[in-house]
Amino acid sequence: MIIGLCGKSCSGKTTLANDLIQVYGGNGIHIDIDKIGHQALTVPEIKKELINTFGDITTEGEIDRKKLGPIVFSSPNEMEKLTNITWRYMEQEINRIMIENKDKIIILDWQLLPKTKFFKESNLTILLDVDYETRKKRALERDHISEEKFDLREQASMEYDKALFDFVLNEVNYERLKEMVMKI
Numbered sequence: 383m384i385i386g387l388c389g390k391s392c393s394g395k396t397t398l399a400n401d402l403i404q405v406y407g408g409n410g411i412h413i414d415i416d417k418i419g420h421q422a423l424t425v426p427e428i429k430k431e432l433i434n435t436f437g438d439i440t441t442e443g444e445i446d447r448k449k450l451g452p453i454v455f456s457s458p459n460e461m462e463k464l465t466n467i468t469w470r471y472m473e474q475e476i477n478r479i480m481i482e483n484k485d486k487i488i489i490l491d492w493q494l495l496p497k498t499k500f501f502k503e504s505n506l507t508i509l510l511d512v513d514y515e516t517r518k519k520r521a522l523e524r525d526h527i528s529e530e531k532f533d534l535r536e537q538a539s540m541e542y543d544k545a546l547f548d549f550v551l552n553e554v555n556y557e558r559l560k561e562m563v564m565k566i
Contacts, residue, residue: 384480386501387491388547389510390539391532392520398510398551399489411483415492418475420447422468431467436460455534465494476500494540501546509547 385402389395396414403410422428423445432445439449454461480488495501514536521532544550 383487383506384500384504385487385489386495386504386507387489387510388493388495388501388508388542389512390493390517391535392517392524393510393512394520395491395510398508399491402489403487406487410487410489411479412489412491413476413479415472415476415490415495418472419468421475422471423447423450425471428468428471432464435463435467452531452534455531455538458538458540461538465497473498496540496542496546506549507547508549508551509542509544511542511544511550511552513552 387395387399396412399412399414403412423432429440429445432450433439436450436453439445439453441449450464454464476490490500490504492498495504501507518529518532521527521535522529
């Protein structure tokens with residue numbers, strides 16, 4: 383089974399993914415596609431293309447996400463450029479992990495999942511539709527960022543068509559959310 387899990391920054395995707403794995407008796411794998419995207423930044427040909435596209439975004443020869451972030455979070459167009467550059471690698475890695483874990487429940491977690499083939503391949507799709515203020519509070523506490531930086535993230539976020547999802551959850555009470563997960 384493949385579960386597609388989406389939501390904007392700090393909506394609780396990782397928490398829900400971990401809860402789902404527990405509900406399914408530990409027979410699952412959480413694929414955080416953002417982390418695969420971070421790995422992509424270390425691939426030499428991707429690094430070169432990113433530097434050619436976005437300029438000097440390196441520190442000590444490595445892509446510096448603190449330099450890249452403000453650029454891509456400032457505009458959906460810049461985020462799309464980043465995704466277009468890194469996606470080939472990311473898609474190969476996702477496919478590899480899915481093949482290696484085909485006997486498990488696979489939870490794909492990514493804000494941009496609806497733009498990929500993996501969304502259509504999901505047997506179950508879940509959108510965490512958590513309000514802006516709750517997500518901002520979480521980001522400030524978890525990521526230790528300013529409200530301005532959170533607002534940049536928000537500007538780069540996609541809007542979701544809720545009708546495309548099997549479940550739209552807007553619970554912020556995790557005990558209640560776990561109850562809903564048990565029903566899934």
